Amino acid sequence: DIVLTQSPGTLSLSPGERATLSCRASQTVKNNFLAWYQQKPGQAPRLLIYGASNRATGIPDRFSGSGSGTDFTLTISRLEPEDFAVYYCHQYSNSPPDTFGQGTKLEIK
C-alpha cells in the first residue's frame, strides 16, 4: 500500500499569508493520481484538487496543486478566513486500496 505522509501536522498562519502543505508518498504515485480535500468541523470533505494540479469545479484560484512522483504540494496563495480547516491528500493510483494522508491542520495564528 502507498503510505502518504503530510507535513506539517499543524500550520499556524494569518489571513493574507501564503500556505504551503506537503504530501510525500512512500512510492511513486503513477499518473499523478493525487487529490487534495478540505474538511471543516462537522462537515464532509470537499474536493479541491485532482490529478495533482487540476482545480475542482468552483474552487477559487488561490488554491493550486503541484508535484509529481512522490512529492506533492498544495499552495494557498493568500489565506482567507474560511480557508482555516484540515487538509488531506489522497492517492488513487494504486487502488485498491486508496490511501489518505493523516491531514494537516491549518489554524489561525
Add this chain to the structure above:
Amino acid sequence: QVQLVQSGGEVKKPGASVRVSCRTSGYTYTAYAINWVRQAPGQGLEWMGRISVDNGDTKFSQKVQGRLTITTDMSTTTVHMDLRSLRSDDTAVYYCARSWNPLGDYFDSWGQGTLVSVSS
C-alpha cells in the same frame, strides 16, 4: 444537482451489524462508483471499499474484508453498506463518496456522513 444523502445515525452493541444507506440523485447512477470512507473521532480518513454500480463489482480494504458488504439498489439509486461483527473501534462517521473510474479515482461528491457508535 448531484446529491448523496445518507441514512441517520446508529447506536449498536459489539458483535452486531449495521447498515448505512446512501441515496443518490442528480446524475446517471450507473456511470459512477460509490466508495465508503470512515473517520474515527478526531482521526483521519480511511477508505473502506467501493462498488461499481453498473456491474456490482466490489473492492475492499484488507482491514474490513470479510466484514463489509456493499450492494446497490437500481430501483432507488441507493447504495447500502453493511458492516458485521462490530467492534468499538468501528465507531466513526461513515461517508459515501462518488468516483468515476471504477479502477480508482478522486471523490468529487460526498454524502453528509453517518455516525455509527459501537458501545456495550
